[in-house]
Amino acid sequence: MSQRTKIKALLESEQTGIDVTVKGWVRAFRQNRFIALNDGSTNNNIQIVVDFENTDPALLKRITFGAAISVSGELIPSLGQGQKFEVIAKEIEILGDCDPEEFPLQPKRQTLEFLREKAHLRFRTNTFGAIFRVRNSLAFAVHLFFQERGFVYLHTPIITASDAEGAGETFHVTNFDLANPPKTENGEIDFKEDFFGKATNLTVSGQLEGELGAMALSDIYTFGPTFRAENSNTTRHLAEFWMIEPEVAFNNLDDNMDLAEDMLKYVIKYALDKNAEDIEFLTQRLLEEEKQKPQQERSEMSLLEKLQFCLDNDFERLTYTEAIEILKESTPNKKKKFQYPVEGWGTDLQSEHERYLVEKHFKKPVILTDYPKEIKAFYMRQNDDGQTVRAMDILFPGIGEIVGGSQREERLEKLEQRMDEMGIPKDELWWYLDTRRFGACPHAGFGLGFERLVLFVTGMGNIRDVIPFPRYPKNAEF
């Protein structure tokens, strides 16, 4: 057989009457005559027309939903309605049988919950094919964006000894026999005996190491797996997720916000251009899904419109303090519709408050800045008011926080004072503090949750559906 042509290329073919070879998985076999074949290069199938009267019935029987086959034949303009081209099969080879009695997937709509349990096979559905092609484009676009701007892709460690970052519960990394770890004289586990000679864990953030790189390379970004051992059971959290963390020397918070907004728009634009068909499919999928919902719960904009709107409009920028004022004066607050009424300044915003600001009040992405220092991390730059820090959170409709970042505290004295106040052990972070001793400069960065971005662009509702094999409490299957 000749070299195979991918289905995406076939469907974009300029000429017909040529002999081609296609390989893929059977999506449907109708009337013993029409095979819908898909190879993952596009959501569209190529129709294969089988001369069933002159084909071995034993072979025909093996063309079942899910089977892998190779087909050689002539590409012609389709005789039927509904597709541009079709392949008149001259030779069909079964590469891999697929017993319909055993195969869990069925040629019909299946629930996302069911497919989540069959994550090893769900790539073969239209929805997940589209999701993972979009995910791929977004990941590539992230690199394109930063590389075009001269950023250095920095690989920060996945195993660290630092548990002082305050970014959540960590997964321990150890070589010990858990039933019988070495103990010290006072009965505590003796990590000096462990592989690294100290207690280690999986990283919860590459930021602190990223800052070290930025203090020489100026502009860096990380893009790697991140681990949180939080017992989070939500549609927005994973125990293992991918995070993008740029860190830029000499940037202030405004530069930081510009960078984040430019980046988000760049990668969304890239996916819209590159995956127009997939996003159109996902848009239709969402419309279908929302038909089940009552009118008032449906979104005002389709997925496609929402993404375009995001590109066409500036993100709304305001301070935490301004947000609190808006929330205090808001109708739901006055009518006591909020579960957590907005009264004073200083407490963290609840999900319902963020959602109100983004989805009801501004109706577009919102960047909140200058949060009270008490509710933010130790490394954020303190404002002159003594109350707030130069933090920023980007809130997206339906997702909530997609980016969290800040200008960093570069003044050693201020940083140490804050670490003391918050009980962060300075001796463990001696290397971090060194950057403030030797050529410190203003700098800023942020963390972007990659899966939350994919969630937004695909219009999916659960973060477990936008990563191939999700890890979450009580689940590490596959």
Added chain:
RNA sequence: UCCUGAGUAGCUCAGCCGGUUAGAGCAUCUGACUGUUAAUCAGAGGGUCGCUGGUUCGAGCCCAGCCUCAGGAGCCA
């Protein structure tokens, strides 16, 4: 972790007030048909009612505990 809801055929779901042999659609299999597009028509097979214990003459249904899933909350990206 907390709150709410769910778990019945391969999938999606119905199952009355606790009552005798647990149903439907789709899928699958068999046959018919053959330019179909979620093909159509006829027939057939298919069940540890999440698990454990309890109440009862009798439990898919009531009670308790546990497991899993979904949505929301918290934590955050």
